[in-house]
Amino acid sequence: GIPATVLSVSICVCRASSIQEDSAMENIVTEKKVEESHRQDSADLLIFIMLLTLTILTIWLFKHRRFRFLHETGLAMIYGVLVGVVLRYGIHVPRDISNVTMSCHVNASPATLLVNVSGKFYEYTLKGEIGANEVNDVQDNEMLRKVTFDPEVFFNILLPPIIFHAGYSLKRRHFFRNMGSILAYAFLGTVVSCFVIGLLMYGCVLLMKQVGQLGGDFFFTDCLFFGAIVSATDPVTVLAIFNELQVDVDLYALLFGESVLNDAVAVILSSSIVAYQPQGDNSHTFEVMALLKSFGMFLGVFSGSFALGVATGVVTFTKLRDFPLLETALFFLMSWSTFLLAEACGFTGVVAVLFCGITQAHYTFNNLSPDSQDRTKQLFELLNFLAENFIFSYMGLALFTFQSHIFNPMFIVGAFVAVFLGRAANIYPLSLLLNLGRRNKITSNFQHMMMFAGLRGAMTFALSIRDTATYARQMMFTTTLLVVFFTVWICGGGTTQMLSCQHIRVGVDSDQDNPVSVALVSITEGSERRSTKQESAWLFRIWYNFDHNYLKPILTHSVTFISVCVSNNPLPSHQNECQLKDDDSDLILTDGDINLTYGDITVSTDASGSHTSGGPAFAGAATSDDLDRELTYGDHELVMRGTRLVLPMDDSEPPFTDPHHRMRM
């Protein structure tokens, strides 16, 4: 290292040091200054609000006209880019001379600095490091720097509602059905992707060093860090289109589940890599021990965050049924405190909040009054919408207003190739492995679709903007922005084309207004489900039994459901089981889901003729008779529920059903 023991003190006062006015005068000047700065802040924030307003109005227009080529997030980015260009090149605000800065050369950068101005002490807080080349520009680009938010805002304010909403709106039935595959993609896949991208980028960086294209340090850990942050997929655009076009629910569940969980994996992976970073300058190499330590940290942080999220999710026993306002407020505060608690404990807030959301949707949601259920859903929906669009429009803005962009064409090209190959190394080999175990195979067109739907979004951006101090990080940030733009615009915009190109069926998960396809799906799904359940049975079954026999009855108070079930089921032992089905069906957040829930039950009257059709295939794997009972008593349930939704299904369907049924098996 450079042994620099600098203690040079030199204050360059840019303002002409005129005769010092009296304190009253100075107070007024300070007040005026503060007021002016406050006014400027408001104007800056107004830019973002206007951007969001514009986005909303355009989204409305698009939805109204059923344009699907551009999602709201893509749109927000475009507006952000436009405003960024205007701010960068269009506006030159003449700065007040009293706003100038001064420099103290000192030998440390404490978090708090006290400045003594003629006997008065002013407190300054550390904002961050500024690149040496920017020091002279501080004056000019104050406007641009003003619209640059503190990166922690993204992590602490904007990301939690998005992640929570993802957890909260997870369609648990489909999620748990494909749990094995989702976990494989999210954990194994993300780690594979991280290392593949990291290694490819390290190759690229070495090449750049050879060619002389590298302008600063870029260590292997930086490459791995880059791999981690761009491994977080966020197919919000794709999923919105899937939802609209009612694409296959299993594909939806795989993509959504993977994207939700790999955010958690990526954030912990990146922080583990930072922690793995060596202590000295010369040790930026690969060390097995440090890697193991890092891996241990990954597991520790993950399980800690997971446990914390689940714990607070479960703890929120709301019994304030008579006061929806209090209930909603409590629900909101508990979710937020999960985040804060995790951060305060040194865990990862977003992971905790994700599992808190999943747990709350599973247990706490049932305890809420119907009014509060609506309120919380709508509240988190709104927060998610605002936060997401804000982040994406900020991304667009940052392309032009961020001060330390390093556009390195070679690195960018390398990154695009690496991201593509990393995604491929995640999806294809894992799908191959998973298909060995899955009865309901992940077909190659599904694999291509998942490959294509590997958009990068809010999490990748938030991780990359968190630290832009070094050369490596700045280059990463610029490249990450471009990756996000490309994937959101090109891959997001081409989703419908890709769907039709891959011949993936749409209109599968349809509403009640299309009774034929409901019944049709019910049956195919039913048979599929049995087989899927079988392959992930060992994991699913243990959890399922424990949860539904012990946790749910304790943690939810669905007394009315129990009594209904008891009256229908003469056997008291089926009481819990009966209750859980009801709970599951009213847990689900979007109406498309309800069809499937009932679809599962209609299995017992499907094309195969009798309700024992699934029995033999099942008996082998069944360690508990719980699921069997579920099937056996399925038509008993049907009597109770048939009036609601399953009515369209009658015997005229089999001709339509059978081909599909066979094709999918």
Next chain:
Amino acid sequence: GIPATVLSVSICVCRASSIQEDSAMENIVTEKKVEESHRQDSADLLIFIMLLTLTILTIWLFKHRRFRFLHETGLAMIYGVLVGVVLRYGIHVPRDISNVTMSCHVNASPATLLVNVSGKFYEYTLKGEIGANEVNDVQDNEMLRKVTFDPEVFFNILLPPIIFHAGYSLKRRHFFRNMGSILAYAFLGTVVSCFVIGLLMYGCVLLMKQVGQLGGDFFFTDCLFFGAIVSATDPVTVLAIFNELQVDVDLYALLFGESVLNDAVAVILSSSIVAYQPQGDNSHTFEVMALLKSFGMFLGVFSGSFALGVATGVVTFTKLRDFPLLETALFFLMSWSTFLLAEACGFTGVVAVLFCGITQAHYTFNNLSPDSQDRTKQLFELLNFLAENFIFSYMGLALFTFQSHIFNPMFIVGAFVAVFLGRAANIYPLSLLLNLGRRNKITSNFQHMMMFAGLRGAMTFALSIRDTATYARQMMFTTTLLVVFFTVWICGGGTTQMLSCQHIRVGVDSDQDNPVSVALVSITEGSERRSTKQESAWLFRIWYNFDHNYLKPILTHSVTFISVCVSNNPLPSHQNECQLKDDDSDLILTDGDINLTYGDITVSTDASGSHTSGGPAFAGAATSDDLDRELTYGDHELVMRGTRLVLPMDDSEPPFTDPHHRMRM
């Protein structure tokens, strides 16, 4: 003034300047430091979340058991005080040595400071001034200073939703009925109160100077400023109890209307006084010209904020009926952008947001889809609830954690006397004057109740914490806190006792489950309303006609209502008038209001026998025949609406009704 031309530069580096490590090492240290600080921030914020959670749970208990002696805000303050005591005396966090501060003696305090640490530049931002006596404590009380928020947070984040909600939930029918009196109390009364308190405090300060109790400068403008900030009443506790006990609606309207508007008056008054502050040290005296300028500024800022609020409220033409999420988001963003726009223009955001709320409730609300109407109401209700409880618990906390308290017993006693007399000088003389013009007198027990209900709350606190730099401001802040505590706990807690002591009727504004009293109130209110309307007729009538004939039909799209009315009213000229009644009735946010709305209409069949009973008394003041027509066609309307709520009223009521009717006249 003191001609001090200090340019002494001396950096006291508290940390032992060891051998400078290499840059990588330093990066890691910085990262660790940032992480530690971030963890601490999360823990600090968690304290507040826990406080709020605790408050909610206790409120629920109180509501459940129908305790009325302590409102949620009072409770939040108590919890805040308890936690404040613990933080102050209970916790001693050993501080990391690397967190120490250093001092640069320079001759200016720019907003941004650049610090050069061995070639790297770090940016620091101005946080604020620190009292000279605290400089040595900076180290020790960092924990306490951490839980002290930036005062601007209150103004920019917490206050807007509270004020907006107040405007949004204003019961416009009652508000406009008593508009004259409310405006008198809010504008004239607040100014009177401000000057009375200011003059009394100036006397008190002069006395203190004589006795030698004053430890610093305290100018006349400071006294006026104090008068302005403690003139903002916030009877949230009282109004909650009024709502629960269903106290007389006119009293409710007077108190609520006054408190909403006097917040606006107080905030502009205080900023005008700051602007009035003289330019030199020796001119802290009273100047007529400066006062006029200040008054002009008051009017300018008020009308600017008002116009802006109304304009953006009106502009929010939402036609996104099919997308409640977009609609709600747009509504929320427009409300917030009103605030920011006003601040950016140099107006007062809270005033703009107040009138934006009133306007949006009046016009935009009708354009929303029913789903969005619920969503926006619930959203703003939740935001208001959280912000209010946060502010009050923060107040409790600040009593012990704020670092620059100046408890001056003489000033505090003086302030309590001044606040009491100031409120009296507002209510009693104005009521006397208003009663000369009002037919429906403000009785003396109402006056006493209004006097008693002059609680101080969120606005007073936010105004006083905004600037605590000088000795005067610090003493004001401490005193303000005590005034708020006293009024919220003692006056708020004694509301029910005061109500029964003053023999003010409760259970007036009852629900449908008490049909007799509904009918009873309908009639008394009906006759009262006619008389009230008459006295404020000149103001009310002009606005009413303009609004209902031109603005409403243009700004709202209640097509269905129009068509219903047209079919009932053969005369096409009554179309608008008919529509407006429907709009008015569905605008109102709480159900208690609906009774009154219908009560107004049932006038035409009241105890006096015929629907022309109100006619003669009315004809004198009537400049337009609009209101007459409203009465004439009242029973026509009744046919259409009678099935809904007015059914309980039949001819068996007069014996009950007459005494009240006479008593109130």
